Amino acid sequence: MATDRKKRQMPLGLVKIREFNKENLKTCGFQLICHVMQEFKKEQNKLRTYVNEILHSIFFLGIIHEDCLTPVDILNAQNASAEILRQEFPEPFGKYKSHLPKRTPFSILLDIMQLTFGTKENIMNELCSLMKRLKFPYPLDRPANKNQRYYTLESTVICVCSNSRCTxxxxxxxxxxxxxxxxxxxxxxxxxxxxxxxxxxYAVMSFQHQTKGDSLQFHESMQCQAYIRDWKENTYKERQPCMNCTRLFSLPEGTEQEHYPYGNCAETECLSKLLINDQFMRENTEIRNYTTDKMDMLKDSTRKLLQEKLASIPSLSYINNDDLLWFNPNKGPS
Known part of the structure; x- marks a missing residue:
């Protein structure tokens, strides 16, 4: 019996990595919350929705962590400000187990930075400055290494796109x-x-569910450039698209290796925003083999995969897999 127990014990090295990752998520989550709360004090009306959303996103990523981190764990419950935060923003505290986030914390932070600083150059400079002040550890040594500092909450790459007809x-x-x-x-x-x-x-799901997916072909006026933060120099440098993005969005062929699934890259989010907000680009983007029936089939398959992932996480017992709910930061308490 003792021998069986010994076999089941996690190696000391993995125990240390797991503990490091857990503390990373707690520290980085807390630091990011402190930052957005400081910004909220300056611009309450503009930022309330973003603070609601970023709190929920951080709490959700915490609870699906292997150690099931609660808002209390992240906020350090001994701190009286945690209860003040709960009173000011009750929705994230009440719905982090029952509602899905629509995006990650860094994506929301990026919107706050754009609202505050405006131009691409200012945003990238301020992001680098912020990451240095928050002292987030380097999030990525080798992309394929499983023993990474997973939970820094920093996105290693950002992407900017535009319609050159409307610069x-x-x-x-x-x-x-x-x-x-x-x-x-x-x-x-x-x-x-x-x-x-x-x-x-549609494009992302088609590449995930099919041997050969259906790509988008944007109008030639679409401009898209990704940037990766050089951690040593603390500056953003241009990065070529990976092969996944080349296939998805018919971008110029890149040289980056493929370590991530379709949909992971920064290009996905910024090009989505372009299509949502730019009518010309919507009307002049070609999508191969698109039909409403195929879209419905892909959504059904994706929903099933999502439900399976959620069902495997005991801490999400309040999520109703038959009727998935997404967190709406614009909605008041109910």
């Missing part, structure tokens, strides 16, 4: 800031069903 408007996107397979899959499936423009969702 004043830029759209920003972030790669997924969650690096475990389960969390990443949940966010991709959830985004396909309830966040991204239907063309982008």
């Amino acid at each position: 004043s408007q830029e759209y920003f996107g972030a790669s997924l800031g969650c690096r475990t397979e389960k969390a990443k899959s949940i966010m991709i499936y959830s985004s396909c069903l309830n966040t991204w423009h239907e063309y982008v969702s």
Whole structure:
């Protein structure tokens, strides 16, 4: 019996990695919440919706962590400000187990940065400055390494796209800031069903469910550039699209290796925003083999996969798999 117990024990090295990852998520989540609350004090009317959403997203990623981290764990319940936060924003505390987030914390942060600083150059400079102040650890050493510092909540890549016919408007996107397979899959499936423009969702789902997917062909006026943060120099540098994005969006062929599933990259989010907001781009984007019947079939398959992932997480016992709910930060307490 003692021998069996010994076999089941986790190796000390993995125990330390798991503990490191847990503390990383708690620390980075708390630091990010403190930052957005400071910004909220300056611009309450503008930022209330974003704070609601980012709190819920952080709490959700915490509860699906293997150690089931609650808002109390992340906020340090001994701190009186935690209860003040709960009173100011009751919805995230009440719905992090029952409602799915529409996007990751860093994606929401990126919207706050755009609202505050406006231009691409200012946003990237301020993001680098913020990451340095928050002292987030380097989130990625080798993409294929499973023993990573998974939970820094930082997206390693951001992307900016625009319509050159209307150069004043830029759209920003972030790669997924969650690096475990389960969390990443949940966010991709959830985004396909309830966040991204239907063309982008269709393309992502078709490549996930088919041997050969159906790509988008944007109008030639679409411009798209991704940037990765150079951690040592603390600056964003241009990055070529990976092969997944080349296939999905007919982008110029890139050289990056494929370590992530379709839908993970920052291009997905910013191109979705472009389609949602730009009528010309919607009307002049071609999507191969698209039909409403095929879209419905892909959604059904994706919903089933999402339900299976959620059902495997005991801490999400309040989520109703038959009627999935998404968190709406604009809705008042109910």
